[in-house]
Amino acid sequence: MISHLRAPGWYRATFWTLVSLGLSWAILWAANGFDADAVTGIGFAQVALLAFPLFFLGGLGAFDYWFYWASGRPTRPEDHSGHGATSWQDYFRINTDHKVIGIQYVVTSFFFMFVGGLMAMLMRAELAAPGRQFVDPGAFNGLFSVHASVLIFLFIIPVFAGLANYVLPLMIGAPDMAFPRLNAVSFWLLPCAGVIMMLSFFAPGGSFASGWTAYAPLSVTAPPGQICFTIGVQFAGASSIATALNFLVTIITMRAPGMSFFRMPLLVWANFSTSLLVVIATPFVAASQLFVLLDRALGFNFFNAAAGGDVLMYQHVFWFYSHPAVYIMMLPGFGIISEILAVKSRKPVFGYRMMAFSLLAIVVLGFAVWAHHMFVSGMQSWIRVPMMVTTAVIAVPTGIKIFSWLATMWRGVLKLDTPMLFALGFLTMFVLGGISGVMLAMIPFDIYVSDTYFIVAHIHYVLFGGSLFTIFAGVYYWFPKMTGRMYNEKLGKLHFWMTFVFFNITFAPMHLLGLQGMPRRVADYSEQFATWNMIISVASFALGLSSLIFLYNMVASWRGGKRAPANPWNALTLEWQVSSPPPIFNFDHIPTVVGGPYEYGVPGAVHGVFESPATASAEARQPAGAVSSTAKE
């Protein structure tokens, strides 16, 4: 038993978690002048929620190596015992293998997709008819708040990090990420954040219910469940900052020889851009929630207008993160689409350099548009017009990407399998969502539709039709690489068509509801909106069922699908040049990159060569020169 408690693992994690609870209580007890009666349940919850994830991670063994290193004790020799997975249990411990972490990420975040989706189902059941069905208005507010927070912070953002975790090091010819231990910490923070958010359902007064935007001062005065959002976001944010930092260092310092920035696959570019956004923007959401926490827990006055506080400051700080966050939720998807469209059209990506530059342009512009969420907030009115212009201008680099993808398909040989179908679905649906975004950017129109279902329609066209379609595309595309099995193509196509059709029936009418004047975030609405809401609810249930097809396909194919060859799509990028799944250390020798990643249709084109380093460097120059000369013609 004692040895169990000393060795890193679940026993020690449980033990340390308990210790953290005791410690939290003791701290409060001491802070209250050793008066046990003065320790409140809420105070305890606040301290314990902040402390337990760190202790849990420590118990699991996330920090062992660093403790040894910092104290100058000899670190254990690198026997790679924390690397790779041989059984399912290996997925439940601190693992430093980016491939294992990638799968941990993807599976965990899909779990949260079903949790968030289930809440959407409950919401739609309530909204099927006017009046009260089965949840009261308070519970309804809780449902959409948790729905959105879970899907944004625990699904879309981490699932992209997970997919990239798996394929990005392979794509750039690196044996792992730059900081494998930090990578493990990033992942394990995520279930902690998830547990915290779910705990809010058990809080007195119900789950947090002030929307995923948690505007002050409502979030300051809301029942205690609110702190689960406030604190959960801190951990989710810390996780994504650590991952982003890891990606940036990996991309900058660990590319294979010959892989210049302009030979990187666009997925790598996309994650590079996203990571810049994360590192710069995410601290703002952490701070915004810290302010709320200080106001709530210690009686600070950031948002107390009577004491000189500023309520609108919350929105500025929040959106300075959360607008970039919508691109954090889209740019990695752009990367996935570039990979898939090139391979499935058998053509090089059209205008590769502009594709990379437009990503950077979106990053830069993305920091200058936050106040378009605040056109009706009562902020200084002069800010609105500059923000409208920058917002509109973002459509230009995005348009460049859309048109380049169209040109990539033009005259190609299109293979219409499941990943490609989702990519095409993305292309059309995202444009629709983007266009409604540009309409929203026009202040007079936004003044009318802001806070209506028109916004809800926009949200889902960009996040579901945009991000989620790219996620589905990416998961199908790399499924053979990640599992060594092929997915079932028939079920995949069925999934696509059901999703595509019911997605549109669910969310398109929301535009109309918004124009008719139905406000968002309401559990009850007037009679005139009843018909459309019923249609939407029925369609949304079918949309929910379609995700069960996906679930079945993934589980069944992973267990019993056809064995996947190393390169089923006949792709050039490096991850397809190794076995499926890749060997434990990715490569026996680091490959040498000798050409662009998408030279489809170029005779004799190769992206990387796999010889031992000595011979490769001598011979590499030959084909590289040959490729670039053909490329020019």
Add this chain to the structure above:
Amino acid sequence: MEAASVHHHGPPAANRSSRVHPALLGMLLFIISEVMVFGAFFTAYFFIRVVVENAHWFPIDGVDLPVGVASVNTAILLSSSLTLHWAQTSIKNGNHTGLKVGMLLTFLLGATFLFVQVNEYIVLTGEGITPQSSAQGSVFFALTGLHGAHVAVGLTLLAIVTLRSFRGHYTPEEHDGVEVPGIYWHFVDIMWVVVFTTVYIL
């Protein structure tokens, strides 16, 4: 253990595609995100000091910030950057005594800074300026407190380095353990200059 490390089949060494050391780059990026955390706090500060209707800043109810004490404290913190630099140069030249004395001085100067600041908090609280009394108090304590927390973290790192240097660790070839916390400490110092200028002087 020995045997394992001889026979183990590890990953191929990654290609170094940049001259920048990964740990250094990581630290730099971490500092960028730290700067943004401070950025958010400064945003709060400027909103409450400048933007909000009827905004005003210290003196509040006749209580002003102790600029004099804070200036001296600034000097103390800045000089700790110098002693740290001295310690780092010493170890590069193999001068272990220089490292030890330098680290000890740095640690003590840092601790003094924190002590003076806590004292300042106590004085202000006694005069009725608290985070709870007004929004101005809130951002003052939040901003300087955020910095103070960074000093505390930095001091912990310095304490580890100091202890290890007294145990004879680090060599002219192997002193990342001094360099990386050092970058953090310099950052904490520079950040203070910004905080001090905006909060006390402007």
Add this chain to the structure above:
Amino acid sequence: MGEETVSEQAPAREQADPRRDRPVHVWTLVAIGLVATAIGIALGFAIDWFPVRGSTQADDIDTVYHVLVVASVPFFVLVTVITLYCVWQFRERPGEEGLDGPSIHGNTGLEIVWTTIPAILLIGLCTYAYVTLTNVEEAPAAGAPKELRVDVTGQQFAWTFAYRGLDGKPVKSAELVLPKDRSVKFQIRTLDVLHDFWVPEFRMKIDAVPGITTSYRITPSKLGSWSVVCAELCGVGHALMRQKVTVVTPERFDAWIRRKQAGGMAATGAAGGGGAADATDQAAIGKTLFAEGNGEATACGACHTLSDAGTSGATGPNLDEVLKGWTPAQIAEAIENPNKDVAKGYTEGIMPANYGDTLTKQELAALVAYLEKTAAK
């Protein structure tokens, strides 16, 4: 590994030539695109989804929508038509497995075109939106009837309105009544969290923000009766934070104001007198409080219907019906501790729980007395 890929591709490329001769139906594409665009725009215009255009501002804003439809439908059609065309013409046919497309890497001319056209269009749209914005926020021209000023105060979960700058004394009300064709400027405040003052038929909206006063103006252009909607999440009662707005002719508006001023006068006089107010005065104070609130306490009529006070709120129970047979103590309890015994079919936490603080002892007594007299009998 790489070598293998090459040897697979080499023979495939030779078959690519027949495919290259396949015609590209550019004109068919253009024609389909134009037809689809026309249909899309026609749909956007023909179906009028908007609620009634109840203000002059609404006309401008709906026009913005129509312009945006015209500007953006072509782009959606373009993307969709090209995608579908690629699927139809360029999909992999049997026998084309392993075939590659031509290795086109880019085309500078095209890239310039699809960067500049959207850019120019968007700048144009922004300019137009800017002009419209100035129009809808503009003060009324000289010579127009004097602008009406209404203070709007939001509280969880009701609005109260106060008319300022009238001839005679200010008027408070739980119901919004506006004259047609006269510009109104709303000045919006909140007593607690964020709310948002919105009448869909007028199109304009703005948040009520703690600590500041926000504002907008509209000129009602149609007679009718609609809902004031709270559009910013403000807590459990957010969905129920609805009240009535009525646009009437200027003559009827003036009459309404005069009636209000007359009714309010008596009440204020009595309250000013203080001390031993007799029963009639008590009732008058109670009625005023019910219909107008006292500035800090939200008017009961914002949520409750009571015919004697002329209110028609629908958020809470209809007091004409439910109060039959209640004792003064019961009524007082329902006002001071609304969450203790929640009426069936209603949610806890909607009726403000702070009347014990915002109403003075006398006011409370007057309110109870009034309700006892008019509704409980």
